[in-house]
Amino acid sequence: MSKRQLKKYLNELPKDALQEQLVDLYERFPVVKEYYDFIFNPKEDKLVQEAKTKISNEYFPVKRRKPKARRSVAQKFIKHFLKLGVEAPLIAEVMLFNLEVAQVFSRERNVPDAFYKSMLNSFNEVVQFVAYNNLLSEYKERIVQIYQETQDQNWPLKEGFSHALDAVD
Incomplete structure:
Protein backbone atom coordinates (compact mmCIF):
# COMPACT_ATOMS: atom_id res chain seq x y z
CA MET A 1 0.00 0.00 0.00
CA PRO A 42 10.21 11.53 26.57
CA LYS A 43 12.49 10.96 29.62
CA GLU A 44 15.48 11.34 27.30
CA ASP A 45 17.97 11.61 30.15
CA LYS A 46 16.84 8.26 31.52
CA LEU A 47 17.20 6.63 28.08
CA VAL A 48 20.70 8.07 27.68
CA GLN A 49 21.73 6.88 31.13
CA GLU A 50 20.45 3.36 30.39
CA ALA A 51 22.40 3.36 27.12
CA LYS A 52 25.58 4.49 28.86
CA THR A 53 25.20 1.79 31.50
CA LYS A 54 24.78 -0.94 28.89
CA ILE A 55 27.67 0.36 26.79
CA SER A 56 29.90 0.50 29.85
CA ASN A 57 28.82 -3.03 30.81
CA GLU A 58 29.87 -4.18 27.34
CA TYR A 59 33.50 -3.26 28.09
CA PHE A 60 33.55 -3.60 31.88
CA PRO A 61 30.95 -6.24 32.78
CA VAL A 62 29.44 -6.38 36.21
CA LYS A 63 27.81 -9.83 36.08
CA ARG A 64 30.11 -11.80 33.78
CA ARG A 65 33.88 -12.12 33.76
CA LYS A 66 34.76 -11.57 30.12
CA PRO A 67 33.98 -8.33 28.27
CA LYS A 68 32.40 -8.58 24.83
CA ALA A 69 33.47 -5.10 23.64
CA ARG A 70 30.94 -4.95 20.80
CA ARG A 71 30.49 -1.66 18.98
CA SER A 72 27.10 -2.89 17.79
CA VAL A 73 25.56 -2.36 21.24
CA ALA A 74 26.20 1.39 21.07
CA GLN A 75 25.18 1.50 17.41
CA LYS A 76 21.81 -0.04 18.22
CA PHE A 77 21.15 2.63 20.83
CA ILE A 78 22.22 5.41 18.47
CA LYS A 79 20.04 4.11 15.65
CA HIS A 80 17.11 3.70 18.04
CA PHE A 81 17.54 7.24 19.39
CA LEU A 82 17.60 8.62 15.85
CA LYS A 83 14.32 6.82 15.07
CA LEU A 84 12.68 8.13 18.24
CA GLY A 85 13.83 11.67 17.57
CA VAL A 86 16.01 12.10 20.65
CA GLU A 87 17.74 15.49 20.72
CA ALA A 88 21.02 15.61 18.78
CA PRO A 89 23.21 16.66 21.75
CA LEU A 90 22.09 13.59 23.69
CA ILE A 91 22.87 11.31 20.74
CA ALA A 92 26.29 12.94 20.39
CA GLU A 93 26.83 12.35 24.11
CA VAL A 94 26.22 8.60 23.68
CA MET A 95 28.48 8.46 20.61
CA LEU A 96 31.33 10.17 22.43
CA PHE A 97 30.81 8.13 25.59
CA ASN A 98 31.15 4.93 23.56
CA LEU A 99 34.51 6.03 22.18
CA GLU A 100 35.77 7.20 25.57
CA VAL A 101 34.88 3.91 27.27
CA ALA A 102 36.44 1.95 24.41
CA GLN A 103 39.65 3.92 24.83
CA VAL A 104 39.82 3.15 28.55
CA PHE A 105 39.22 -0.50 27.67
CA SER A 106 41.97 -0.58 25.02
CA ARG A 107 44.42 1.04 27.41
CA GLU A 108 43.92 -1.86 29.83
CA ARG A 109 43.55 -4.75 27.37
CA ASN A 110 45.11 -6.14 24.26
CA VAL A 111 42.50 -5.73 21.52
CA PRO A 112 42.35 -7.07 17.94
CA ASP A 113 42.81 -4.88 14.85
CA ALA A 114 39.08 -5.12 14.07
CA PHE A 115 38.43 -3.19 17.28
CA TYR A 116 40.43 -0.21 15.99
CA LYS A 117 38.68 -0.29 12.62
CA SER A 118 35.26 -0.20 14.27
CA MET A 119 36.35 2.63 16.57
CA LEU A 120 37.56 4.56 13.52
CA ASN A 121 34.07 4.12 12.04
CA SER A 122 32.54 5.38 15.29
CA PHE A 123 34.91 8.35 15.31
CA ASN A 124 34.02 9.24 11.71
CA GLU A 125 30.33 8.97 12.53
CA VAL A 126 30.49 11.21 15.59
CA VAL A 127 32.53 13.86 13.76
CA GLN A 128 30.04 13.88 10.88
CA PHE A 129 27.05 13.88 13.22
CA VAL A 130 28.38 16.74 15.35
CA ALA A 131 29.27 18.80 12.27
CA TYR A 132 25.91 18.13 10.59
CA ASN A 133 23.97 19.14 13.71
CA ASN A 134 26.05 22.28 14.33
CA LEU A 135 27.30 21.01 17.68
CA LEU A 136 30.99 21.51 16.98
CA SER A 137 31.48 24.32 19.49
CA GLU A 138 29.95 22.14 22.19
CA TYR A 139 31.88 18.91 21.47
CA LYS A 140 35.09 19.89 19.71
CA GLU A 141 37.20 19.62 22.86
CA ARG A 142 36.04 16.06 23.57
CA ILE A 143 36.56 15.04 19.95
CA VAL A 144 40.11 16.39 20.04
CA GLN A 145 40.73 14.60 23.37
CA ILE A 146 39.54 11.32 21.83
CA TYR A 147 41.82 11.90 18.86
CA GLN A 148 44.75 12.69 21.15
CA GLU A 149 44.14 9.51 23.11
CA THR A 150 44.29 7.47 19.87
CA GLN A 151 47.70 9.04 19.25
CA ASP A 152 48.91 8.52 22.83
CA GLN A 153 47.88 4.86 22.74
CA ASN A 154 49.48 4.52 19.31
CA TRP A 155 46.36 3.11 17.70
CA PRO A 156 46.65 1.71 14.19
CA LEU A 157 44.87 3.63 11.40
CA LYS A 158 46.18 6.95 12.72
CA GLU A 159 45.75 8.53 9.29
CA GLY A 160 42.04 7.72 9.34
CA PHE A 161 41.60 9.45 12.67
CA SER A 162 43.62 12.43 11.41
CA HIS A 163 41.46 12.74 8.28
CA ALA A 164 38.29 12.62 10.35
CA LEU A 165 39.66 15.28 12.69
CA ASP A 166 40.44 17.54 9.71
CA ALA A 167 36.67 17.87 9.23
CA VAL A 168 36.42 19.45 12.68
CA ASP A 169 38.93 22.22 11.96
Whole structure:
Protein backbone atom coordinates (compact mmCIF):
# COMPACT_ATOMS: atom_id res chain seq x y z
CA MET A 1 0.00 0.00 0.00
CA SER A 2 1.37 3.39 -0.92
CA LYS A 3 1.41 6.37 1.41
CA ARG A 4 -1.19 8.07 -0.77
CA GLN A 5 -3.51 5.06 -0.60
CA LEU A 6 -3.06 4.92 3.16
CA LYS A 7 -3.98 8.61 3.53
CA LYS A 8 -7.07 8.10 1.39
CA TYR A 9 -8.11 5.07 3.45
CA LEU A 10 -7.59 6.93 6.73
CA ASN A 11 -9.57 9.94 5.52
CA GLU A 12 -12.52 7.69 4.72
CA LEU A 13 -12.53 6.02 8.13
CA PRO A 14 -14.83 7.34 10.84
CA LYS A 15 -13.00 8.79 13.85
CA ASP A 16 -14.01 5.90 16.13
CA ALA A 17 -12.61 3.28 13.73
CA LEU A 18 -9.38 5.24 13.40
CA GLN A 19 -9.01 5.42 17.17
CA GLU A 20 -9.65 1.66 17.46
CA GLN A 21 -6.96 0.93 14.88
CA LEU A 22 -4.41 3.12 16.67
CA VAL A 23 -5.15 1.45 20.02
CA ASP A 24 -4.86 -1.96 18.33
CA LEU A 25 -1.47 -1.00 16.85
CA TYR A 26 -0.38 0.30 20.26
CA GLU A 27 -1.29 -2.99 21.94
CA ARG A 28 0.05 -5.31 19.22
CA PHE A 29 3.37 -3.77 18.30
CA PRO A 30 5.92 -2.89 20.98
CA VAL A 31 7.59 -0.42 18.60
CA VAL A 32 4.36 1.60 18.30
CA LYS A 33 3.87 1.51 22.07
CA GLU A 34 7.44 2.65 22.63
CA TYR A 35 7.03 5.46 20.11
CA TYR A 36 3.88 6.83 21.74
CA ASP A 37 5.33 6.39 25.23
CA PHE A 38 8.34 8.44 24.14
CA ILE A 39 6.24 11.12 22.43
CA PHE A 40 4.06 11.69 25.49
CA ASN A 41 6.74 11.22 28.14
CA PRO A 42 10.21 11.53 26.57
CA LYS A 43 12.49 10.96 29.62
CA GLU A 44 15.48 11.34 27.30
CA ASP A 45 17.97 11.61 30.15
CA LYS A 46 16.84 8.26 31.52
CA LEU A 47 17.20 6.63 28.08
CA VAL A 48 20.70 8.07 27.68
CA GLN A 49 21.73 6.88 31.13
CA GLU A 50 20.45 3.36 30.39
CA ALA A 51 22.40 3.36 27.12
CA LYS A 52 25.58 4.49 28.86
CA THR A 53 25.20 1.79 31.50
CA LYS A 54 24.78 -0.94 28.89
CA ILE A 55 27.67 0.36 26.79
CA SER A 56 29.90 0.50 29.85
CA ASN A 57 28.82 -3.03 30.81
CA GLU A 58 29.87 -4.18 27.34
CA TYR A 59 33.50 -3.26 28.09
CA PHE A 60 33.55 -3.60 31.88
CA PRO A 61 30.95 -6.24 32.78
CA VAL A 62 29.44 -6.38 36.21
CA LYS A 63 27.81 -9.83 36.08
CA ARG A 64 30.11 -11.80 33.78
CA ARG A 65 33.88 -12.12 33.76
CA LYS A 66 34.76 -11.57 30.12
CA PRO A 67 33.98 -8.33 28.27
CA LYS A 68 32.40 -8.58 24.83
CA ALA A 69 33.47 -5.10 23.64
CA ARG A 70 30.94 -4.95 20.80
CA ARG A 71 30.49 -1.66 18.98
CA SER A 72 27.10 -2.89 17.79
CA VAL A 73 25.56 -2.36 21.24
CA ALA A 74 26.20 1.39 21.07
CA GLN A 75 25.18 1.50 17.41
CA LYS A 76 21.81 -0.04 18.22
CA PHE A 77 21.15 2.63 20.83
CA ILE A 78 22.22 5.41 18.47
CA LYS A 79 20.04 4.11 15.65
CA HIS A 80 17.11 3.70 18.04
CA PHE A 81 17.54 7.24 19.39
CA LEU A 82 17.60 8.62 15.85
CA LYS A 83 14.32 6.82 15.07
CA LEU A 84 12.68 8.13 18.24
CA GLY A 85 13.83 11.67 17.57
CA VAL A 86 16.01 12.10 20.65
CA GLU A 87 17.74 15.49 20.72
CA ALA A 88 21.02 15.61 18.78
CA PRO A 89 23.21 16.66 21.75
CA LEU A 90 22.09 13.59 23.69
CA ILE A 91 22.87 11.31 20.74
CA ALA A 92 26.29 12.94 20.39
CA GLU A 93 26.83 12.35 24.11
CA VAL A 94 26.22 8.60 23.68
CA MET A 95 28.48 8.46 20.61
CA LEU A 96 31.33 10.17 22.43
CA PHE A 97 30.81 8.13 25.59
CA ASN A 98 31.15 4.93 23.56
CA LEU A 99 34.51 6.03 22.18
CA GLU A 100 35.77 7.20 25.57
CA VAL A 101 34.88 3.91 27.27
CA ALA A 102 36.44 1.95 24.41
CA GLN A 103 39.65 3.92 24.83
CA VAL A 104 39.82 3.15 28.55
CA PHE A 105 39.22 -0.50 27.67
CA SER A 106 41.97 -0.58 25.02
CA ARG A 107 44.42 1.04 27.41
CA GLU A 108 43.92 -1.86 29.83
CA ARG A 109 43.55 -4.75 27.37
CA ASN A 110 45.11 -6.14 24.26
CA VAL A 111 42.50 -5.73 21.52
CA PRO A 112 42.35 -7.07 17.94
CA ASP A 113 42.81 -4.88 14.85
CA ALA A 114 39.08 -5.12 14.07
CA PHE A 115 38.43 -3.19 17.28
CA TYR A 116 40.43 -0.21 15.99
CA LYS A 117 38.68 -0.29 12.62
CA SER A 118 35.26 -0.20 14.27
CA MET A 119 36.35 2.63 16.57
CA LEU A 120 37.56 4.56 13.52
CA ASN A 121 34.07 4.12 12.04
CA SER A 122 32.54 5.38 15.29
CA PHE A 123 34.91 8.35 15.31
CA ASN A 124 34.02 9.24 11.71
CA GLU A 125 30.33 8.97 12.53
CA VAL A 126 30.49 11.21 15.59
CA VAL A 127 32.53 13.86 13.76
CA GLN A 128 30.04 13.88 10.88
CA PHE A 129 27.05 13.88 13.22
CA VAL A 130 28.38 16.74 15.35
CA ALA A 131 29.27 18.80 12.27
CA TYR A 132 25.91 18.13 10.59
CA ASN A 133 23.97 19.14 13.71
CA ASN A 134 26.05 22.28 14.33
CA LEU A 135 27.30 21.01 17.68
CA LEU A 136 30.99 21.51 16.98
CA SER A 137 31.48 24.32 19.49
CA GLU A 138 29.95 22.14 22.19
CA TYR A 139 31.88 18.91 21.47
CA LYS A 140 35.09 19.89 19.71
CA GLU A 141 37.20 19.62 22.86
CA ARG A 142 36.04 16.06 23.57
CA ILE A 143 36.56 15.04 19.95
CA VAL A 144 40.11 16.39 20.04
CA GLN A 145 40.73 14.60 23.37
CA ILE A 146 39.54 11.32 21.83
CA TYR A 147 41.82 11.90 18.86
CA GLN A 148 44.75 12.69 21.15
CA GLU A 149 44.14 9.51 23.11
CA THR A 150 44.29 7.47 19.87
CA GLN A 151 47.70 9.04 19.25
CA ASP A 152 48.91 8.52 22.83
CA GLN A 153 47.88 4.86 22.74
CA ASN A 154 49.48 4.52 19.31
CA TRP A 155 46.36 3.11 17.70
CA PRO A 156 46.65 1.71 14.19
CA LEU A 157 44.87 3.63 11.40
CA LYS A 158 46.18 6.95 12.72
CA GLU A 159 45.75 8.53 9.29
CA GLY A 160 42.04 7.72 9.34
CA PHE A 161 41.60 9.45 12.67
CA SER A 162 43.62 12.43 11.41
CA HIS A 163 41.46 12.74 8.28
CA ALA A 164 38.29 12.62 10.35
CA LEU A 165 39.66 15.28 12.69
CA ASP A 166 40.44 17.54 9.71
CA ALA A 167 36.67 17.87 9.23
CA VAL A 168 36.42 19.45 12.68
CA ASP A 169 38.93 22.22 11.96
